[in-house]
């Protein structure tokens with residue numbers, strides 16, 4: 054009897070699922086017709102429910118070739134650049150058409166949300182913050198945070214110089230007898246640098262993770278705890294993303310304890326800051342001569358909210374949004390520069406001309422925000438790095454109502470397409486940025502000169518666009534410029550020590566090199 058009941062229940066679920074699936078398809082087809090939409094190209098699956106997609110994605114991920122898989126599978130029917138597929142039991146639309154991307158991010162911004170999957174995957178770690186919210190909550194966060202990213206604070210580079218000096222202190226220690234250093238991997242050092250500058254900017258206290266590399270006993274332990282916990286917590290969160298709707302049930306080993314370490318460290322600093330704010334004391338109470346940064350994000354934010362949980366999550370959201378993105382981008386820039394010595398030398402010559410040699414340069418006087426912004430070739434190098442290696446390879450928005458997108462319908466892809474409420478629309482920035490139709494036959498090559506006279510449009514979205522454009526864009530461009538200037542002033546040559554034939558990719562919160570950035574450095578002024 055029980056067996057019969059279970060059997061009947063399963064049959065009922067299968068029938069119910071099938072009927073509602075086909076009814077939905079029928080209703081959507083009717084609505085699409087009424088709106089003058091044309092059918093999208095459908096990607097064929099080899100396994101039921103699109104289960105083959107899991108294999109394809111997992112295998113590419115494990116082989117560190119995820120971006121190449123995107124190019125192969127997303128460009129399947131070029132030049133028609135929008136399609137739909139059934140993956141993991143649900144329909145999704147995939148586009149690399151700049152016109153559709155502009156519609157999603159700007160023109161039809163109100164029709165799309167981040168969707169519940171991002172919130173579910175990140176909730177225990179990132180809670181309610183600008184990076185995870187939608188609607189009114191997001192608007193509130195954006196209005197509260199935006200003023201913190203304008204003006205003087207973005208231009209205050211004293212703290213960046215302090216931490217760059219720590220990085221430079223570490224590098225010569227690795228030198229051998231001749232003028233060349235031994236082989237080092239710059240990538241983890243650049244990640245530590247970025248964690249230290251971001252925590253100092255946001256919290257008024259640096260995580261001092263670079264001290265790990267100079268072996269200062271006491272602080273090393275403190276730094277290691279926080280830096281490792283941040284890495285574990287972000288890695289675990291990214292792993293949850295892969296499971297889509299099942300992410301709330303996935304708890305990678307050690308993830309929650311890493312999350313707790315990060316939360317309690319930030320909570321400690323926040324509660325200290327709240328006490329100081331109540332007593333009208335400065336959060337950053339170092340003596341003036343010890344002060345590296347005139348601005349502390351948390352100190353300013355406390356003027357808007359005193360809720361400790363809101364403060365924790367807003368700070369953490371920005372830390373995660375800004376730290377790995379900047380570090381991986383500088384790493385990729387060096388990755389390319391050491392493979393093309395002529396570009397390295399051209400950039401270095403311009404840097405020396407504009408900002409002086411390492412020993413002549415007085416950073417506060419010579420490396421200003423305005424001068425960095427005006428240094429075109431330096432900006433071209435960074436633009437080109439973010440084109441070829443956008444930190445976020447793929448992004449998703451979810452329709453919050455029945456809507457349409459302007460392109461992708463019909464055989465030539467020029468017609469409107471219907472997007473039903475709840476449908477995820479994914480856009481692959483990696484594929485968009487390497488599309489030959491948009492970037493020319495040399496789209497795969499690192500060629501900063503292509504930016505000479507080129508205007509930025511919807512074919513280039515490393516920072517996204519529209520109302521949700523990256524708040525830290527200016528901050529990131531400034532910091533990346535600064536780090537490159539100091540490194541190229543100090544080293545007149547860098548040699549690539551990595552022999553892998555193609556770049557391999559690790560995907561954490563951002564896309565970074567799986568082989569690191571292995572180089573030998575040659576000091577300019579020994």
Ligand code: HEM
Nearest residue numbers: 183374375378379382444445515516517521523524525529
């Ligand atoms: C190369 C460096 C960076 C890149 C490529 C980058 C890219 C992005 C992208 C693509 C988004 C949109 C995410 C989405 O809506 O799905 C974003 C959002 C954001 N970024 Fe960045 N980012 C960088 C650095 C930074 C830095 C340094 C900060 C802060 C210190 C920052 C703060 C933010 C914030 C707060 C948001 C959320 C904006 C909102 O939703 O309204 N980013 N970033």
